[in-house]
Amino acid sequence: MDGHTRIDGGPRTAVVVGAGIVGLSTAWFLQERGIEVTVVDRDGVAAGASWGNAGWLSPGLAIPLNEPSVLRYGLRALLDPKAPLHVPTTVDVGLWRFLLQFAANCRWGAWERAARANLPFNAECLEAFDILTSGGVTVPTISAPITALFESPRQATGLLKELKRITAAGGEITYRGLTGDELAEAAPQASSRINAGVRLEGQRFIDPGAFVCALADSVRERGGVVRSGFDVDAVRPRGHAVTLETRSGELISGDVVVLATGAWLNRLARSGGVRVPVRAGRGYSFTVPTDEPVPGPVYLPDVRVACTPYRGALRVAGTMEFRSPDAPLDRDRIRAIIDSARDLLRGVRWNERTDEWVGPRPVTPDGMPLIGATTAPGVYVAGGHGMWGLTQGPITGRLLAEQIATGKQPEALRPVDPLR
Template sequence: MSKNIVIIGGGIIGLNSAYYLQKEGHQVTIVDQSNIDSGASYVNAGYLSPSHIIPLSAPGVMKKGIKWMFNSASPLYIKPRLDLDFLQWTLAFNKSCNAKHVEKSIPVIKEIAVLSQELYEDIHRVEGFKSHYEKKGLLMLCQTDHALEEEVELAHLAQKEGLDVVELNLEELKTIEPNVKLNVKGATYFKCDSHSTPNEFMDSMKMYLKGVGVQFYLNETVEDLEIENGKIKAIKTNKQTLKSDEFVLAAGSWSNLLSKKLGLKLLLQAGKGYRINTSQETSITIPSILVEKKVAVTPMNGFTRFAGTMEIAGINHDIRKERVEAIANAATQFYPEITLTSEEKSLAACGLRPVSADGLPYIGKSSKCDNLTIATGHAMMGWSMGSATGKLVSEIISNKKLSMNLDMFQPDRKF
């Protein structure tokens, strides 16, 4: 049965949800507070990464966060502040940083990431999208023996999950990246990963959705919800009131601000990430993670992107120069022949990624509201999980068999 559906949020999750919902014959409207041309869906590393099977809340992460708390240039920067939501998230995050949680999370993270990669390829094939997409794998580049040992251990875990990953020494690295000078000791190589140029896919998807009748209301902020008998009757923006049968909350780092109006407290914090683009000829052909510095490197269509850092410091788009410099310095440390220019650094951009308290997304309906489907909290994996999340949202609303079990992603889960 066709339904009218309003999606709050036009990032990668919102657009993919719209794509699959309209395929089921639903009438879809997207509302976004921006013009949908910037933010996390545009500045990310463009990875579709089954390799990223460990949740952000892993053993030792909070310890590192406390250690780095007073170093605003660190890969993970958690700004201390007296805010109840932040404090509750911090306690829950710390509680989740244990081996048992990681063990339970690995299979479901892999499942949704693999599904998403397959669906992303299907979209390109079926719709004829010309946006950049390549499957060249992902290198985990290490400068120290300790880091390499840890990455090899992770590679063994990934192999047990059926992922294609091998260990490479420096000579083997030179055979697959012959034109790049590397200052590393070795790497692991996830052959299963893919990469893309985010703005190209976003633009292709927006054009497609507009062409099939999806309505866009841009630069409109959702200010309130009209609730009656456990259901949302309408949303009120700063410009209008929109009624609908079903609603999707895919507002990224802003999602918990709206969920509170339903009495649902999503433990969610904005995790800021940065990117620097360079049009210099880098000769880099395979995406890489600079392991010790937590920086992602992606050869995109016409430029190379250096992206990274996780900054938990509230909702803001302030560009901290020391964090930009940290990314630029990491690039030169690992690639001695590459130096990012002052102009390139001055054009650095950031985006806010919604980080749940256990590193897993929120996907599904809450007992607080019958006609709201939540899709947020993907942290650094929004791009990798985007198409699968959209498919699952459509299956939930269309009452179809789910492509995977969503128990660990339930919005009502306890921490």
């Protein structure tokens, strides 16, 4: 035994790169296994996709993006600058290569593989949140159904088909249709144009920024270190340790390193043999006051807009924009969300909006995340969850911590091996 391993053979120390929900969850569960952790981030806690998302903990809607209908929709969306899916005109060869790979995976066989790969994460994701909140994370999760709204029962058929396919693949989802008084009670913001709804039971929501900040506080209280302003430039495995080097030349080492850098994952993971590309599918959000209280999350599937109770108001989130993760916010995308949702919701004071935000969600072309060991000794990755990083972040951290501590790959991580 050497100074870098415990008596059980596992590592003593770990450095996690990325202070979002995935990185901090991994750090927390590594602490559960007796490993000392340091978390570093270029910008700070919840600085990326973890802050301004819709805040849904929604295993019932964690459906792979690469459904065949998305390809048809995407081709039409390329011609509509206001469409929820937005690909700006660009000469980025890497982006177009990624989109071609994504298109190749928009077939039922690939979708079913992704759906089955995601099932263990969806089945255990809420339990992982419960472990965090019972173990010291002070921001609660809130149980509430998600209500999907439609202008007609016919329009609801697309979502119902998706839910049936997930159920057929082994998922457990409880849902039912809503009309009339039930619909008005579940979604008082629904306008007169809404005549049908689908209610998904067993879902939850949180204030995502507050939760991730509380998770960072819990990591610190348990003896961990969380550092901002640490912009990693290189990952160097050396003997029994892994050293990170910043652009300024600062060094930090651990027995193992976890790369949980979201949409920036490929820059550091390529040296570990990770070849599956990750691109930024940027989402936008803002907060608006409402005339009546919002009882629970509302989904507008036809325009791809998610709405959530947020600090006494309504957080509105939407868009999948393929652009550089560091590009500035495009207010045309905010206006496109408002234009698409305005006639479907009532009592929403759109012109009083605050907290306009954009964040880069890490998307893979095959609809599956990248979680596990790389070819570089002691280097692991965790990312590529697309729109479901918040829902699946804690269970990802729990499973990866098990692999790191024991040296054995959990069965649930085999389909999402980053070297696939």
